[in-house]
Amino acid sequence: MTEDIWKLGFFALFVVWFLVRAYYGRKAKAGRSDHKVRPVFESCLVGLNFIGMMILPLAAVFTPWLDSFSMNIPDQVRLLFLVIGFFNVWLFARIHADLGKNWSPVLEIKQDHTLVKSGIYKRIRHPMYAHIWLWVIGQGIILDNWLVLVFGVAAWSLLYYLRVPKEEEMLITKFGDEYREYMKTTGRVIPKI
Ligand code: SAH
DSSP states (O other), X not given: OHHHHHXXXXXXXXXXXXXXXXXXXXXXXXXXXXXXXXXHHHHHHHHHHHIIIIIHHHHXXXXXXXXXXXXXXXXXXXXXXXHHHHHXXXXXXXXXXXXXXXXXXXXXXXXXXXXXXXXXXXXXXXXHHHHHHHHHHHHHHHTTOHHHHHHHHHHHHHHHHHHHHHHHHHHHHHHTHHHHHHHHTOBSSSOOO
C-alpha cells in the first residue's frame, strides 16, 4: 500500500516533467536548423536513455515486475528526493525558458542561434544536463529500485560523456572566443562561484 503512494508520487512528478518538456519542446521546434549531428552510436545511447528514463521507471510504477529490486531506502530519504524532484522540475522549466528556441534534443546549431549566457546559464554551461543527473539519481531513490537507479545513471553517464565535449566543440566553432570566454566563468554542471 505505501509502495503505491511512492509510485503515485513519482508518477505525478513524471507527468509534470513530461508536460514541461512537451510545452517547451513544441515551442523550440519552430527554429530551423543549419547543422544537425546525430551519429548512429549516439542514437543508440539516446535509445538506452529512453529505456532508462521512460520504460524502466514507468514499468516500476505500473507493473510489479521490478518490485524485487528494492534497496529498502528509508522513507525520509525517498521523501527528500521527491521534494528535490519537484524543485528539479521547476528548474527544468526555467532552463527551457532561458534556452528558448536554441534547445534541441540533438546537437545542432539553429538558424538565428544565440549563445545564452544569462539566467541559469550565467555560472553553469550545462544546467539541463545537471538536471538530468539529478533526475536519474532521484527516480531510482524515490522508486527505491536499484535497477532503475543503476540503469538510469549508467545510460546517462555514457551519453553525457560522449556528448558534452562534442557540444562544446560545436559551440566553439560557431561562437569562437565568445564561447571560450564563457567557459572561463562557468562550470560544466556545477556552478562556478
Ligand atoms: N547543454 C545545454 C543545452 C542542452 S540542449 C544544457 O545542458 O543546458 C542541446 C542544444 O543546446 C545543443 O544543440 C546546443 O546547440 C545548444 N546549446 C548548448 N549550450 C548553449 C548555450 N549556452 N546557448 C545556446 N545554445 C546552447
